[in-house]
Amino acid sequence: MGLTEKEAAERLSVEGENVLGEGRKTGPLKIFLGQFRDIMVMILLGATVISVLLGELSDAVTIILIVLLDAVLGFMQEFRTEHTLEALRSMTSPTAKCWRDGKLKEIPASKLVRGDIVEIEAGDRIPADCAVLKASGFFSDESVLTGESSAVEKSAGAEEDTDNSLNRPNIVYCGASAVKGVCRGKVIATGMDTQMGKISGMLRDIDKEPTPLQKRLAELGKAVAVICLVVCAAVAGAGILRGENIFDMLMTGITIAIAAIPEGLPATVTIALALAVSRMMKQKALVNKLHSVETLGCTSVICSDKTGTITENRMTVTELSTADEDYFFSGMGYRVSGAVTRAGDIAVNPVTEKGLIEALRCGVLCSTAEISTQEVPKSRNRGSLAGKGEWSVAGDPTEAALLIAAAKAGITKSLLSSKCSVLGEYPFDSETRFMAVHCGFGSDKRIYFKGAEEVILPRCSMYMNGRGEKIPLTASFRRKLEEKASEMSDRALRVLALAVCGSEKMEPERRDLVFLGFAGMTDPPREEAKAAIRQCAAASVKTVMITGDHKNTAVAVAKKAGLLKGGMAITGEELNMLSDEELDRDIGKYTVFARVEPVHKLRIVRSFKRRGEIVTMTGDGVNDAPAVKEADVGVAMGVTGTDVTKQAADVILMDDNLATLVNAVEQGRCVYANIRKFVRYLLSCNIGEVLTMFLGIVMGMPMILLPVQILLVNLVTDGLPAIALGMEPPEEGIMSRPPRRSGEGFFAGGLMWKIVIRGIFIGLSTLASFTTVMRLGGSAEACRTAALITLVVSQLIHVFECRSESRSLFRMNPFGNMKLVGAVLISGAVLAAAVAVPQLRMVFGTAALGMADLLIALGFSAAVPLVSSVISR
The missing domain is CATH 2.70.150.10 (Calcium-transporting ATPase, cytoplasmic transduction domain A)
Structure with a gap:
């Protein structure tokens, strides 16, 4: 039987191994070099070359260290993710x-x-x-x-x-x-x-496009490049008009232009993203591609798979309808705890419900599945089970659901095995569509039947009532039972009929059965998914469900999950009848897509993207992989997901939970808000520095700050405070705002105006500090020291203003971000040391200030936020 090893080896050499084709793995060197493609990094590398040519080696070393730090952080994240994915793939090798x-x-x-x-x-x-x-x-x-x-x-x-x-x-x-x-x-x-x-x-x-953040940062890089050229031309032109040496002025312009570059920006962005990745990992979300963290934050549509993401992916008996009573079972999925109730949430004592007991006994005996727990669950009272954790299940999910329902009523296989013996079994068959088990209760022999309603019910001639009495089944009562089965099916419940008959031998074709009841089961929505869908709605994020299930089943699940409010359902077959133009026009009406194939999923994602939506697509199966890759953010399931889908995804949910994805969306929004905060901070500070130097030259004043002092300013203000600002926790109400539009510019909402105005204030206050001390007879070193203190302290005050775009400095808790407080204290200590320590005064060209000069420097620093607060009102 089968092939010989020789035949198999020959075919293997011709056809290749039974593996899915993988793209060539990216080597470590290629991953590292890929970190230098960003336009801001290229500008910084250019600035490094110019600094070396100008002899400013300290500037060159600083910039190159920042660029290398940024590259190393990005490399570590991508390389770590590659290894994590490899480990996930190896876990699924069969x-x-x-x-x-x-x-x-x-x-x-x-x-x-x-x-x-x-x-x-x-x-x-x-x-x-x-x-x-x-x-x-x-x-x-x-x-x-x-x-x-x-x-x-x-x-x-x-x-x-x-x-x-x-x-x-x-x-x-x-x-x-x-x-x-x-x-x-x-x-x-x-x-x-x-x-x-x-x-x-x-x-x-499918080729991946740049993320919204990458597009915005590219625009920012171009803007910085233009600003550098303008500054260089303005400074050089002003000096030349004053009659200064052309070459000297050109070099001065280039030096100040380099000072205008926010060197810390690329590294700070990478650190903010990496920290968000770390937080998301703790929340069970593994990020494959770093920039996808921020893209999650501007998600406007989530296309979610149904099975296992919105639902439990665990069949659950939710109700059992006997001839004269409907019983309901609480406790979803494989959770141990649960109870049996009647309509109106009335507690049930199963011992007194003989019809219910016999129906559940039938479900247990007609089952080849097994369930077990580490701890024996406790029964608070008859008809109620309490226990932590979940049942361990082996076998068919449908049969396991019947066992779990019976356990809630105190009926288990082990309990029945002590009272009855299985004499024979007739397995389920696709043609007969039922199974039967012959059991012996001492001298009493019975056959229990479980199968499709349309197969079992016609064989029944009697039914069992709640007292365990067998009553003839009339035509009118049969119609009533048929209507009940139909009504349960309309609610997307999978209906199984249960019946019994007395018999000394196995007779699967018996037609005088006693009807026991209908078991209705479903794959219930996760409670966390319901909450996540409500949270998405509050955040103006549209959630749609895409599934291969029947339309009726999908609609019923969507209703329970809270997805169908005002939305419509459409099938893959109906999608085939729509042109792309018609689909783009009407796709906003639909929240449920049923009976879809992989090509339909891809088409749905592309349609939403053509409408300008930022699309996040979740999936676990191979059929989801193309759509997952096409989406702006592809999300794979870590537990049930296939290798192909995990490789295509940007994010992997380690717990297959939609609520985890919503938490990741919140982190994404927080990251983008924080990036805007430190871009505002860094650019305001750099504009202040450039304006200080530029106006000093234009006004014919002595050099306001020495190159080494500008280096100190960048060291003190561009490093730790900016990074700490990137660790700002999410602002209150961040998930109650609509997502930003895909075409929205980085400086939307008046951000550029805030940056420019604040930069001007910082520059003018620094010049005012310099000139005031100079008019009071201070030395050049004292004037520069006062200007240095004003520039640094005003920037360190401004970092607290940047914590919010909607609230002023005086309406925020200054201790809301203790990491920022710590960073500012360290930066302040470095500045104090540069002014107070004699050896450092020699290095940085500073002088010890008298109390009056110090108060002048600090006074101008404090004036900036006060004036800014008045203007903002």
Whole structure:
């Protein structure tokens, strides 16, 4: 049976290994060199060259150290992420049980070739696309490929059938999971020829665009380059008009222009992003690409997968309807705690409900699944179970849901096994659509049935009431039960009928059954997802659900999750009937996209992007990967996500939780707000420095500050305070504002006006301090020292103003960011040392000031925020 090792080796050498094609890995050197492509970094490198030519080696060393720090931080983040992803990929490498040389062997799945015969059983991950040769009650979970949350039954087909199109009943697909039964299959496609491989190939046609932040920083870099040229020309022109030496003035202009460059900006941006990445990692979100952190903050549309993201991805029995009562079960998913109630939340004692007990007993006995807990759960009272954590589940999710529901009523397999014995079993079959179990309770022999309502109910001639009495089933009562089953289905519940009959032997074809009840189960929405969707709505972020499930199921889940308020649902088939223009016009009406395929998901994302939306797409299956890569921010599931999707994503949610994504959006908004804060701070300070030097030259004054003093100013003000400002916590109400528009400029909201005005105030106050001390007879060193103190202290005061764009300095808690307080104290100490320590006075050309001169310097520093506050009002 199967191939020989020689035949397999020959085919492997021709067809290649059974792996998905990966792009060439980026080497460490390429990652490092890639950090120098930013326009601001290029400007700084140019400034370094000019500084060396001018002989300003200290400036050159400072700038190159900042550039290297920025490059190292970016490299460490990308390199760490690459290794983390590699570790995730290695966790999902499967093996396969394959017949070789007539023996069943376990081999790496990568070594499979076409023609191999493989054995698959419940719990296995399917290693390649295979034609089913033999199957026994075999069900496959194909949600990674189709998005369909229900397991699909597979049956044998023709051995020569090699068509591996999706949704074929005789084909099992690479990457899908076996959830029930056993199967023997013949490999018909491996590697990139599998359905998973074909979808993976679509990713190669998608190129990532620059993020909004990268675009804004590029614009800022161009603006800084223009400012540098203007400053250089203005200073040189002013000096030449005064009759100064042309070369000297040109060099002076270049020197001041270099001072205008915010050297710390690239490093501060990278540090702010890296810190946000670290915070997000603690919140279970792994960031693949650094700049995607900020892009999350301007997300206007979240396209979310349904199964496992919005829902629990765990079937749960929510109600059980007997002939004369409806019972409800609390506790979602696999949580241990839960209770049984009647309508109106009335507590139930199952012991007195004989009809309920018999229906639950049927569900437990007609189950091959197993559930267990580390700690024995406690029953507060009959019909209520209390316990921490979740059940460990093995086997079919539907059957496990029945076991968990019964446990809430105090009925377990172990308890039943002490009272009855299983005499025989008739397994579920796709043609009969039911299963039966023959049990013995001492001398009492019964057959329990579980299956589709339309199969079981017609076989019933009686029903059991709440007292356990068997009553003949009339035509009118049968219609009532049929209507009940239909009503439960309309609410997107999966309905199973339960029945029993007395029999001494296994008789699966019996038609005089006693109806016990309908079990209604669903994959419930996560409670955290509901809260996250409400939070998104408050933040003006539209959340839409994209799923491969039926439209009715999708709509029912969307209603429960709070997604369908005013929105509409559309299917993939209906999408095919719309042109791109029609879709772009109407896509805002829809919040649910059902029965969609990978090409539909890609089209939906592109349509939203054409409308100017910033799109975040979540997904776990291979069918999601192209859309995940196409989106502005692609988000993969870390627990259930496939290798292909994780590689395509910018962010990986380690807990598969939509609420984690919303937390990441908040972090993104915070990062962008903080970047605006320290850009405002750095540019205001640099404008103040340039204006001080420029006006001093124009007015024919002595050199206001020495080059070494300008270096000290940049060291004291551009370093720690700017970084600490980037660690500012999110402002109150940040998630109640709408996201910024994709085309919004970096200086929107009057930011440039604030920067320029504040820079002018800083420059004028510094000049005023210099001239006041000079008029009082101070030496040149004393005048420069006063100007230096005014310039630095006014900037250190301004850093607190930059903490908010909407509140003034006097309306904020000065201790709201203790890291900033610490940074300012350190910077103040460095300035004090440069003025007070004799050895440092010699290095920086400063002088010890008298009390009057010191008060003048500090007074002009304090005047700046006061004047600024009056003007802002």
